[in-house]
Amino acid sequence: MSVALSRFDEARGALEAARAIQDHEAEPGSGAALVELRRGRATTLDAAGKVARYRGQLGEADALLRKALGIWRAIGDERGAAQTLHELGVLYLRRADWAMASSLLQQSLDMKRSVGRGGGGGGGAQIPGPHLPSTRATHTYDTH
Numbered sequence: 001m002s003v004a005l006s007r008f009d010e011a012r013g014a015l016e017a018a019r020a021i022q023d024h025e026a027e028p029g030s031g032a033a034l035v036e037l038r039r040g041r042a043t044t045l046d047a048a049g050k051v052a053r054y055r056g057q058l059g060e061a062d063a064l065l066r067k068a069l070g071i072w073r074a075i076g077d078e079r080g081a082a083q084t085l086h087e088l089g090v091l092y093l094r095r096a097d098w099a100m101a102s103s104l105l106q107q108s109l110d111m112k113r114s115v116g117r118g119g120g121g122g123g124g125a126q127i128p129g130p131h132l133p134s135t136r137a138t139h140t141y142d143t144h
Contacts, residue, residue: 035075042071046084053091061091082111 049064065088072080089104 038071038075039077039080042068042075042077042080042084045071046080046087049084049087053087053094058091058095062088065091078111078115082108082115085111
């Protein structure tokens with residue numbers, strides 16, 4: 001078990017280094033280079049969220065995954081958004097919030113099916129925002 005946890009510590013360190021590099025890079029003005037930089041940031045945040053979840057740091061995982069989802073939404077990447085919604089669903093399973101986990105996983109599945117039918121995927125079009133919980137009472141959340 002300690003070997004597995006040390007691997008997560010290594011992964012976390014590498015992901016923190018990647019986030020620091022991305023945060024300090026000058027963002028290009030616009031266009032494809034900016035989208036790719038943001039896609040890289042979202043991918044890194046998503047991976048860091050997974051590692052935090054594996055380590056049992058559920059609050060940190062939630063925050064990282066929400067940031068990733070906000071970026072995916074901003075660049076209109078349904079595949080990335082669907083993957084992060086899936087990870088959020090797994091996180092809510094871990095929290096034993098079955099209703100929210102089911103909702104998030106269903107949103108992820110619906111988006112993946114839409115992408116599979118040719119609706120969206122990695123382009124720059126805006127996608128509708130999935131609903132995430134800000135509290136357990138309201139079950140809605142906006143990442144902006």
